[in-house]
Amino acid sequence: MNKIFIIIQREYLSRVKKKSFLILTFLTPLLIAGIYAFMIWMMLKDDTEQRTIAVINESQLSEPVKSTEYTSFNYLENANFEDVKSQMEDKGYYAILVIPNDILEKQTAELFSYKQVTIEVKSEVGSQIRQHIEKIKRSKIIAEANMPDLEQKLAATKTPISMKTIKFGEGGEVKQSSTEIAMGIGFVASFIIYMFIFLYGVQVMRGVIEEKSNRIVEVIISSVKPFQLMMGKIVGVAMVGLTQFIMWVILSGVIITIGTAVILPGIDVDTLQQAQSITELPEGAANMNVEQFKMAQEIFGTFDLAYVASILGAFVFFFLGGYLLYSALFAAVGSAVDNETETQQFMMPITIPLILALYIGFAVAKNPESSLAFWGSIIPFTSPIVMLVRIPFGVPIWELLLSMTLLIGTFLFITWVAAKIYRTGILMYGKKVSYKEIWKWLRYHN
Known part of the structure; x- marks a missing residue:
């Protein structure tokens, strides 16, 4: 176990000390804030051409x-x-x-x-x-x-209806909810996981290929078991990604908050409301933003600490679990090839479940109680994305625990498989590997 921690430390420190990591960490929030400011500018910009x-x-x-x-x-x-x-x-x-x-x-x-x-x-x-x-x-x-x-009598017949959704708690208590907010939370969280998996999973694969091509691994493997090396590398890069993600969230929040405090006080509310639509708004729409803001305040105000903690806890777990599972798959691919050009034939089986999970997520948002929603949130290869879409709508505890258990178990199994491929693949140079060849490697005894 101590060797795994040493490898994790090495993978983490070797990456966070790079200039590219520091530049990307601080540049990305500025880019996000710039996009945010550009959107506001575009929304407020008038067409002044005569x-x-x-x-x-x-x-x-x-x-x-x-x-x-x-x-x-x-x-x-x-x-x-x-x-x-x-x-x-x-x-x-x-x-x-x-x-x-x-x-x-x-x-x-x-x-x-x-x-x-x-x-x-x-x-x-x-x-x-x-x-x-x-x-x-x-x-x-x-x-x-x-x-x-x-005309006045006809105008009086216009009756705007505001639909509120109310949820019953386990103790019979009632609390206001929002289907739109639940969908938004699920989709944003699942999309973040999708991008995170590709961004940092590929880093694991490239790291394995680099060590293999530089023959560094031949020295390392003499004192470390393949499973320990795989586990340390995957977890180390995960910590790098998590560090960078947390920094992005904090820095983006600070920049956007400061920018909003400086810009918004000078914006006329009527101008903002007019800029939000290029077409004429229906009667009564002038107060729509205020009403929606008050409703959002009321809805978010009803979210108790337990609800917020469950959403954040589930996000962190499936965020890391999804990354670890797919990083193990990317590591297995990197163990089998000599360069990135040979990875294409093995990338498709990895990317298909992720893309499929996004499409299942759209269907789940419409019907979170369907069989497709259940199996999509249980199968480990789609559960990190699909489960996060379901959780805001409410998921039974036993389904959540089953999904988590299967995700952890599948990650450990895939890491073990990647280690077996790694053990044989590191000694294979100049040979184009096929699925049949990898199957032979998996059947080799220690």
Whole structure:
């Protein structure tokens, strides 16, 4: 056991002391914060390009579109479409808006342009025409009904419904929950595991290939058993990845918090709400962000410490368990080949279960109690991802314990298999290995 700890220490220190590790550790949070700031900037950025649109109004509507700060509408009386089209460049028209005489029946207008019209312009024109037509129709209905207050009465019938989900606790107590938050937690956690497995699992494989190609392992293996070497290497790299991940979370949180404290106070709330949608929001949507924020506060406020601890505990376990299992598989591949170009034929059987687990996760979010959800969260090769999607919805304790036990047992078994491949593979140079050859190695006796 002491030898395993020595190997873990060696693998950990040799990697965290590298300049590339330090640079990536501190650069990634800055990149995340930069993306976060860019998204806010893009959301608040206004389209300030001046445009002039020629309007051929064949309908009976009186100026259904009005000029705005950056978009001007030039109404042309008795204009011929072909003449206007031929003069677009000379007149500096961005587009030609044709409002047909049957606009009230067909409810379709046409916007002609040599360039692809932006979604902002299309939305703005469509929104103005729709509002104009709706106003005319409402006025006509009110006049025919001879009820001056009809519009107010119709507006009073609009009833927004807010659905709350309530969970019963084991003791019969009730607490508010959120299906959307549960899905979000599951998908974010599973995607992090997916990326982590590939990022650091490949490092294990490359480390094994490097030691094998440099003949370093021939010296190491004389004093350490293959299983000890495999276990130390896998756990050592896992600790490196976990260290880097924790640093990313802490540094990203600090940078984003500081940036938010500096930027958000200077942002006008009305501007932010308008920037969140390029189309007209339905009536009552102005308070939607505030209501959703209050609901989120209420929901998160109901999360007790036990619930949060169970989510975090399960994440850490399956985060590490999934990595350790697949790192053992990557280590087995690295033990069998001489260089990375030969790893392609062995990578497909490793990547397929991971990709399959992501797709199963989408199905599980729709029906977390299905047979597919159960088996996907029990089978060790898919459970690290699928189980994390299920846990926020609630998983029986016996299923969770069974999944954890199988994951640990499979990891130890795969590590033992990787060690057997490693024991023979380190002495094989210049020979292209096949699955048949690996099967022979596994059948060799000590």
